[in-house]
Amino acid sequence: MTEVDRLKQIAVNMQKEQLSKKELIVQQTSVSVSDEEIDGMDRLVYNHCLNKKTFREFTRLSPITFQNRIKQAIEDGVIPEPIYQNKQHLFTRSHIYALLKHWGMPTYRDNYKPRVIAVENQKGGTGKSTTSALMSVAAALDLDTNARVLLMDLDPQGTLGQGMISGKVNEDTIYLTAVDIILGQFESEGEYASLSNAGYTDRDIILNSTFNTHIANLDVMPAFSTDERFHDLFWQAESDDMKEKMITRLATEVIPVLKEQYDIIIVDTPPQESPLIWAANEALDCLLIPISPREYDFASTTNYILTTSQRLESLPSKGKNLLWSRVLVVNHDEKSKPERDTIDKLSRTVQDRLLSSYMVHSELVVAASALNRTALDVAKSEKRVSNKKYDETVNSINSVYRQVIREIKAISTKQSTN
Numbered sequence: 546m547t548e549v550d551r552l553k554q555i556a557v558n559m560q561k562e563q564l565s566k567k568e569l570i571v572q573q574t575s576v577s578v579s580d581e582e583i584d585g586m587d588r589l590v591y592n593h594c595l596n597k598k599t600f601r602e603f604t605r606l607s608p609i610t611f612q613n614r615i616k617q618a619i620e621d622g623v624i625p626e627p628i629y630q631n632k633q634h635l636f637t638r639s640h641i642y643a644l645l646k647h648w649g650m651p652t653y654r655d656n657y658k659p660r661v662i663a664v665e666n667q668k669g670g671t672g673k674s675t676t677s678a679l680m681s682v683a684a685a686l687d688l689d690t691n692a693r694v695l696l697m698d699l700d701p702q703g704t705l706g707q708g709m710i711s712g713k714v715n716e717d718t719i720y721l722t723a724v725d726i727i728l729g730q731f732e733s734e735g736e737y738a739s740l741s742n743a744g745y746t747d748r749d750i751i752l753n754s755t756f757n758t759h760i761a762n763l764d765v766m767p768a769f770s771t772d773e774r775f776h777d778l779f780w781q782a783e784s785d786d787m788k789e790k791m792i793t794r795l796a797t798e799v800i801p802v803l804k805e806q807y808d809i810i811i812v813d814t815p816p817q818e819s820p821l822i823w824a825a826n827e828a829l830d831c832l833l834i835p836i837s838p839r840e841y842d843f844a845s846t847t848n849y850i851l852t853t854s855q856r857l858e859s860l861p862s863k864g865k866n867l868l869w870s871r872v873l874v875v876n877h878d879e880k881s882k883p884e885r886d887t888i889d890k891l892s893r894t895v896q897d898r899l900l901s902s903y904m905v906h907s908e909l910v911v912a913a914s915a916l917n918r919t920a921l922d923v924a925k926s927e928k929r930v931s932n933k934k935y936d937e938t939v940n941s942i943n944s945v946y947r948q949v950i951r952e953i954k955a956i957s958t959k960q961s962t963n
Contacts, residue, residue: 697765
C-alpha cells in the first residue's frame with residue numbers, strides 16, 4: 546500500500562466515525578450551552594433578563610398600567626409568571642418578546658424592509674465569524690428595533706451556527722443546512738429529497754430548517770462539513786445554465802421565503818473565493834467587511850475588495866442587488882501606533898465606506914469564545930475581565946451595531962424604491 550493509498554484509507558476510516566448533522570447537534574444540545582446555572586436557569590438566559598423596573602421604563606407605561614397589563618397577560622396565558630429572585634421580578638427575553646407582540650408594540654417590519662447582510666473577507670482570522678455573531682446578538686437584544694434575526698452560517702469549516710443552538714431538539718427536527726436546501730433541487734438523494742418525497746414543499750423545508758437560540762427572536766441556520774460538496778457539484782455541473790441556477794437559488798428561492806419570517810439575516814461566509822461566496826453575493830443586500838488594522842490584513846483585504854467588485858459585476862444580478870457596503874475595523878489595539886497608521890490609511894482609501902466606529906481588541910471576546918458565547922452574552926458580574934475592560938468592549942460593540950443598524954434602516958424604509 547502506497548502512502549497515498551494509506552491516506553485514502555484513513556479518510557474512509559474517519560468518515561465512518563464522523564457524526565452526522567443530527568448526531569452532532571443532538572450531542573451539543575444535550576449539554577447546557579453555558580458553563581453554569583443561576584437558581585436552575587441557564588446562565589445565558591439569565592444574563593439577558595430585565596428586571597421589572599427596566600422593562601417598564603422601556604414600555605413607557607405607568608407603574609399601575611404596567612402591573613395590570615402583566616397580570617392580565619399571565620391570566621391570559623401569554624407568559625408564565627416572571628422569575629422572582631433576590632427580591633425582584635425578572636423577565637426573560639421570551640417573556641419580553643411575547644409581551645411586545647401581545648401589546649402590539651412597533652416592530653422593525655412596520656417601517657423597514659428585511660435585509661440580508663453578508664459578512665465577508667477572504668483572509669482567515671479577520672474576526673468574520675465573531676463579527677457575525679456579535680451583530681446577530683446585538684440586533685436580537687435591540688428592543689427598540691424589535692426585529693426577528695437569523696444568523697445563517699455558510700462556512701462549511703465553521704461551527705458558528707452549531708454552537709448557538711439551544712433548547713431541546715425534537716425527533717422530527719429537520720437537519721438541513723442552507724447548502725443542503727440550495728442543492729435540494731439538484732440532488733436526487735438525501736434528506737431534502739426524502740422530505741420532498743414525503744410531501745413537504747420547498748417553503749416548508751426552508752422555514753423548518755432553522756434552530757432556536759438562547760434569545761427568543763434570534764434563530765440560526767448552521768453549516769456542516771458536508772457543505773463543501775457545493776463546490777464539487779458546481780464545477781461538475783453539465784451546463785452553464787445549471788451553474789447559474791445553483792448560484793441564484795439562494796437569492797431567488799430561499800432568501801425570499803426566509804424574509805417572510807426574518808427581518809435581519811446575517812450571513813457568515815467562507816474565507817475564500819468560491820462558488821458558495823458567489824451565491825452569497827448574489828443573495829445579499831448589504832456587505833460588511835471586517836478588517837484587523839494590520840499591514841498584511843490591509844493588503845489581503847485590498848485584493849479581496851478588488852476581486853469581489855469584479856465578481857459582483859459578473860454575477861447574474863450584475864451587483865445591482867448590493868445596496869450598502871462598509872469596511873469595519875475590528876480587534877483594534879488603540880495603543881498601537883502601527884495600527885493607528887493603518888486606520889489612517891483606511892480612512893484615506895476607503896473614505897466614507899469606512900465605519901467610524903470600531904471594535905476594540907479585548908480579552909472579553911477571547912474569554913467569551915472559550916465559553917461558547919459572544920461578549921454580549923457575558924454579564925459584568927461574572928468578572929471575566931475588569932469592569933473597565935468590560936465596559937470598553939461592550940461599548941465598542943454596541944457603538945458599531947448602532948451605526949450599522951442606523952445605516953441599514955436608512956436604505957430600507959418602505960417608502961424607498963430599493
